[in-house]
Amino acid sequence: MIIRILGEGQFDVPDDALDRLNGLDDAVESSVDAGDEGAFAGALAALLDGVRDSAVPHEPGTLDTSDLILPHAGATLEEVRDLLSGDGLIPG
Template identity: 60%
Template sequence: MSESEKSGLIIRILGEGQYDVGDDALDRLNELDAAVEAAIEAGDEAAFRPALEALLEGVRTAGGTHALDTFDESDLILPPGDASMDDVRSMLADDGLIPG
Protein backbone atom coordinates (compact mmCIF):
# COMPACT_ATOMS: atom_id res chain seq x y z
CA MET A 1 0.00 0.00 0.00
CA SER A 2 1.47 3.33 -0.97
CA GLU A 3 1.70 6.23 1.43
CA SER A 4 -1.08 8.04 -0.44
CA GLU A 5 -3.42 5.02 -0.10
CA LYS A 6 -2.70 4.57 3.59
CA SER A 7 -5.56 5.38 5.93
CA GLY A 8 -5.06 5.48 9.65
CA LEU A 9 -1.92 4.75 11.58
CA ILE A 10 0.60 2.02 12.15
CA ILE A 11 0.88 1.66 15.91
CA ARG A 12 3.64 -0.43 17.48
CA ILE A 13 3.25 -1.96 20.90
CA LEU A 14 6.81 -2.54 22.08
CA GLY A 15 7.69 -6.20 22.36
CA GLU A 16 4.52 -7.24 20.56
CA GLY A 17 4.31 -5.88 17.03
CA GLN A 18 2.58 -3.40 14.76
CA TYR A 19 -1.14 -2.83 14.23
CA ASP A 20 -2.96 -1.01 11.43
CA VAL A 21 -5.52 1.23 13.11
CA GLY A 22 -8.11 3.17 11.15
CA ASP A 23 -8.83 6.84 11.73
CA ASP A 24 -12.30 5.92 12.99
CA ALA A 25 -10.76 4.36 16.12
CA LEU A 26 -8.66 7.36 17.13
CA ASP A 27 -11.32 9.15 19.20
CA ARG A 28 -11.79 6.07 21.40
CA LEU A 29 -8.04 5.50 21.67
CA ASN A 30 -7.57 9.14 22.68
CA GLU A 31 -10.11 8.62 25.49
CA LEU A 32 -8.16 5.58 26.71
CA ASP A 33 -4.91 7.52 26.38
CA ALA A 34 -6.35 10.35 28.49
CA ALA A 35 -7.04 7.85 31.30
CA VAL A 36 -3.40 6.69 31.20
CA GLU A 37 -2.19 10.28 31.28
CA ALA A 38 -4.52 11.21 34.16
CA ALA A 39 -3.31 8.24 36.23
CA ILE A 40 0.31 9.23 35.64
CA GLU A 41 -0.32 12.88 36.52
CA ALA A 42 -2.04 11.77 39.73
CA GLY A 43 0.69 9.24 40.53
CA ASP A 44 -2.08 6.64 40.84
CA GLU A 45 -0.50 3.24 40.19
CA ALA A 46 -3.80 1.46 40.93
CA ALA A 47 -5.49 3.36 38.09
CA PHE A 48 -2.46 3.37 35.80
CA ARG A 49 -2.12 -0.38 35.20
CA PRO A 50 -5.74 -1.03 34.08
CA ALA A 51 -5.73 2.19 32.02
CA LEU A 52 -2.59 1.14 30.16
CA GLU A 53 -3.97 -2.36 29.56
CA ALA A 54 -7.24 -0.86 28.26
CA LEU A 55 -5.32 1.36 25.82
CA LEU A 56 -3.24 -1.54 24.52
CA GLU A 57 -6.30 -3.76 24.21
CA GLY A 58 -8.06 -0.93 22.38
CA VAL A 59 -5.26 -0.91 19.80
CA ARG A 60 -5.35 -4.69 19.47
CA THR A 61 -9.13 -4.69 19.06
CA ALA A 62 -9.41 -1.71 16.72
CA GLY A 63 -6.43 -2.63 14.62
CA GLY A 64 -5.38 -5.50 12.46
CA THR A 65 -1.95 -7.04 12.68
CA HIS A 66 0.41 -5.23 10.32
CA ALA A 67 2.07 -7.51 7.77
CA LEU A 68 5.26 -8.94 9.22
CA ASP A 69 7.03 -9.01 5.87
CA THR A 70 6.94 -5.24 5.44
CA PHE A 71 9.36 -2.72 6.86
CA ASP A 72 6.97 0.16 7.45
CA GLU A 73 7.85 2.72 10.06
CA SER A 74 5.43 2.99 12.98
CA ASP A 75 3.47 6.23 13.27
CA LEU A 76 3.15 5.78 17.04
CA ILE A 77 4.98 3.64 19.56
CA LEU A 78 3.27 2.48 22.75
CA PRO A 79 4.91 0.90 25.77
CA PRO A 80 4.47 -2.79 26.60
CA GLY A 81 1.83 -3.80 29.12
CA ASP A 82 4.42 -4.34 31.84
CA ALA A 83 5.93 -0.85 31.51
CA SER A 84 6.34 1.14 34.70
CA MET A 85 4.65 4.46 35.27
CA ASP A 86 8.06 6.16 34.97
CA ASP A 87 8.72 4.41 31.65
CA VAL A 88 5.40 5.60 30.24
CA ARG A 89 5.86 9.10 31.67
CA SER A 90 9.10 9.38 29.69
CA MET A 91 7.23 8.46 26.48
CA LEU A 92 4.42 11.00 26.93
CA ALA A 93 4.23 13.93 24.55
CA ASP A 94 2.31 17.12 25.30
CA ASP A 95 -0.87 15.44 24.06
CA GLY A 96 -0.32 11.96 25.49
CA LEU A 97 0.84 8.77 23.84
CA ILE A 98 -1.67 9.16 21.02
CA PRO A 99 -1.77 12.68 19.58
CA GLY A 100 -5.15 14.24 19.07
Protein backbone atom coordinates in the same frame (compact mmCIF):
# COMPACT_ATOMS: atom_id res chain seq x y z
CA MET B 1 -2.30 4.60 11.09
CA ILE B 2 0.38 2.11 12.14
CA ILE B 3 0.79 1.76 15.90
CA ARG B 4 3.56 -0.34 17.41
CA ILE B 5 3.13 -1.89 20.83
CA LEU B 6 6.64 -2.54 22.08
CA GLY B 7 7.35 -6.25 22.34
CA GLU B 8 4.27 -7.20 20.29
CA GLY B 9 4.54 -5.66 16.85
CA GLN B 10 2.70 -3.25 14.60
CA PHE B 11 -1.04 -2.84 14.15
CA ASP B 12 -3.02 -1.11 11.41
CA VAL B 13 -5.54 1.06 13.25
CA PRO B 14 -8.47 2.55 11.32
CA ASP B 15 -8.98 6.31 11.59
CA ASP B 16 -12.45 5.86 13.07
CA ALA B 17 -10.90 4.19 16.15
CA LEU B 18 -8.69 7.14 17.05
CA ASP B 19 -11.25 9.13 19.06
CA ARG B 20 -11.94 6.12 21.29
CA LEU B 21 -8.21 5.43 21.67
CA ASN B 22 -7.60 9.09 22.55
CA GLY B 23 -10.11 8.73 25.39
CA LEU B 24 -8.26 5.67 26.68
CA ASP B 25 -4.98 7.56 26.31
CA ASP B 26 -6.39 10.41 28.40
CA ALA B 27 -6.97 7.93 31.24
CA VAL B 28 -3.34 6.78 31.01
CA GLU B 29 -2.10 10.35 31.08
CA SER B 30 -4.33 11.29 34.03
CA SER B 31 -3.17 8.31 36.07
CA VAL B 32 0.47 9.12 35.33
CA ASP B 33 -0.05 12.77 36.30
CA ALA B 34 -1.68 11.64 39.55
CA GLY B 35 1.02 9.05 40.23
CA ASP B 36 -1.76 6.46 40.72
CA GLU B 37 -0.17 3.06 40.04
CA GLY B 38 -3.46 1.15 40.32
CA ALA B 39 -5.34 3.36 37.89
CA PHE B 40 -2.31 3.44 35.59
CA ALA B 41 -2.11 -0.35 35.22
CA GLY B 42 -5.78 -0.60 34.29
CA ALA B 43 -5.67 2.40 31.96
CA LEU B 44 -2.61 1.14 30.09
CA ALA B 45 -4.15 -2.33 29.74
CA ALA B 46 -7.37 -0.76 28.39
CA LEU B 47 -5.43 1.35 25.87
CA LEU B 48 -3.40 -1.59 24.58
CA ASP B 49 -6.53 -3.78 24.42
CA GLY B 50 -8.26 -0.96 22.54
CA VAL B 51 -5.52 -0.97 19.92
CA ARG B 52 -5.57 -4.75 19.61
CA ASP B 53 -9.38 -4.86 19.39
CA SER B 54 -9.77 -2.12 16.79
CA ALA B 55 -6.81 -3.01 14.59
CA VAL B 56 -5.42 -5.79 12.49
CA PRO B 57 -1.80 -6.91 12.74
CA HIS B 58 0.41 -5.10 10.26
CA GLU B 59 1.97 -7.28 7.57
CA PRO B 60 4.89 -9.10 9.22
CA GLY B 61 8.28 -8.63 7.67
CA THR B 62 7.58 -5.19 6.23
CA LEU B 63 9.82 -2.28 7.08
CA ASP B 64 7.07 0.32 7.43
CA THR B 65 7.63 3.05 9.98
CA SER B 66 5.22 3.18 12.91
CA ASP B 67 3.22 6.38 13.26
CA LEU B 68 3.05 5.87 17.04
CA ILE B 69 4.85 3.67 19.53
CA LEU B 70 3.12 2.54 22.71
CA PRO B 71 4.82 0.98 25.73
CA HIS B 72 4.70 -2.73 26.43
CA ALA B 73 2.02 -4.14 28.72
CA GLY B 74 4.40 -4.40 31.68
CA ALA B 75 5.68 -0.83 31.45
CA THR B 76 5.96 1.05 34.72
CA LEU B 77 4.38 4.38 35.48
CA GLU B 78 7.82 5.99 35.44
CA GLU B 79 8.68 4.50 32.04
CA VAL B 80 5.46 5.85 30.58
CA ARG B 81 5.95 9.24 32.24
CA ASP B 82 9.22 9.51 30.28
CA LEU B 83 7.37 8.75 27.01
CA LEU B 84 4.51 11.19 27.44
CA SER B 85 4.42 14.38 25.48
CA GLY B 86 1.98 17.18 26.15
CA ASP B 87 -0.51 15.30 23.95
CA GLY B 88 -0.29 11.92 25.70
CA LEU B 89 0.87 8.78 23.98
CA ILE B 90 -1.58 9.30 21.12
CA PRO B 91 -1.55 12.90 19.87
CA GLY B 92 -4.88 14.50 19.21
